[in-house]
Amino acid sequence: MRVLFMGTPDFAAxxxxxxxxxxxxxxxxVTQPDKEKGRGRTISFSPVKELAIKYGCTVYQPVKVRDESxxxxxxxxxxxxxxxxxxxQILPKTLLDMPPYGCINVHASLLPKYRGAAPIQYSxxxxxxxxxxxxxxxxxxxxTGDMILQARTPISPDETGGSLYExxxxxxxxxxxxxxxKIKNNTAERIHQNNEQSTYVKMITKEMGKLDFTWPAIKLERWIRGMDPxxxxxxxxxxxxxxIWKAEVEEYQDEENKPAKPGEVVEIRKDAIAVMTGEGILVIKELQLEGKKRMPCGAFLLGYPITVGTVLGS
Incomplete structure (x- = not known):
């Protein structure tokens, strides 16, 4: 089949x-225009462009796909x-109607759940x-288009945004x-989506990575995995x-009489830091302080002692 491919990140490559x-x-x-990257403002190609060059494919990089040219x-x-x-980029109807077999999208969720920009992280x-x-x-x-095929996969307890992406x-x-x-043989199904069951998810921003320790520990732990990398x-x-790169969740036995406020360190262990949350305790196992390398919590504590009562987030 003669196909025109449109994509940008590693997933698409x-x-x-x-x-x-x-x-x-x-x-x-077709991929997004090149970007300047780093302090030296060097030009960076998208993963899709790099792969296309490797295979000798012609690359197109329109600023807007709706441009007449x-x-x-x-x-x-x-x-x-x-x-x-x-x-x-969103494709205009003119483009959607061009190919006889249509425009086919590879979407990373089980539609109609998690329509939108960041289905992998939100799952x-x-x-x-x-x-x-x-x-x-x-x-x-x-x-919102008709579905052709779906494939399911479990999300493991230690799954990160990066591992699920791959x-x-x-x-x-x-x-x-x-x-x-199936499309070429005219055997592809058109399965309508149930719009009443649909959910939309917004694009992930840098600010969304900030942890709020008034959340339950289980939500914080998911956030740590979902925002990785x-x-x-x-x-x-x-x-x-x-x-914070890795953490575990522990229940707190007496949620009604907590000895500490959310974000407060309640215990220093050999290989972990236990922090009070809105519900339960978040046990930090791997972290990275500004200007330092990512490391296990035990190694971090050897060079940066933290005391019980320290409040994270302040």
Missing amino acids: VILEKIITSGHEVIGV FLQTVKELAPEAIIVAAFG ILEGEEETGITIMYMDDGID KLAVIGADLLIEALE WPSAYTYLDGKTLK
Whole structure:
């Protein structure tokens, strides 16, 4: 099948490589414009662009996909299908209607749940036990099109945003190839979504990583995993940013008579720091102080002693 691929991050690069190695004809790759990165303001390519160059694919980087010049380019390319995976722009109806097999999206949730920008992270933040991939036809709504195939996968108790991201990319790549065969053979289903069961999730921002110790410990622990690797969950210690990478949850026996306020250190252990929360205790196992390396809590305590009564977040 002649396909035009549209995507930007690592998740999309995994899927693009699967399309290429499966024998489909990739007539072009569309990705977001290059960005300046770091203090030296060096130009950074998206993972999709880097992969496209590796395989000799023609790359297009429109600032806006609705620009007439880009729409004309796509028309001339005449793709049979447009494949979209974490691209980063909303496609106009003109573009959606161009390919005879339609625009196909690889979405990282079990639709209609978690439509929107950050379904992978929210499946962890909300404490889901499973998630998955949906291959769907795109329409002019946000993740509202008819579904073709779905694949499920469990979310492990120690799952992070990063590990789930990698897992779903592989599942999505395999499921897309299966869907493309069905589309080509005219055996693909069109399964309508139940809009009454839909949920939308907003884009993750850096500010969302800040921990609120009035939350229950179970929510804080999910937040730590869901925000890993970006933007990372953080608080403050002695005026410095303290990132928390791993933690465990412990119940507190007498929630009605707590000896400490939320955010207060209640116990220093050999390899952990126990902190009071709105409900239960958060046991910090791995952290990173501003300007320092990420390290196990035990190693951190050897060089930065903390006393019971210290309040995080202040």
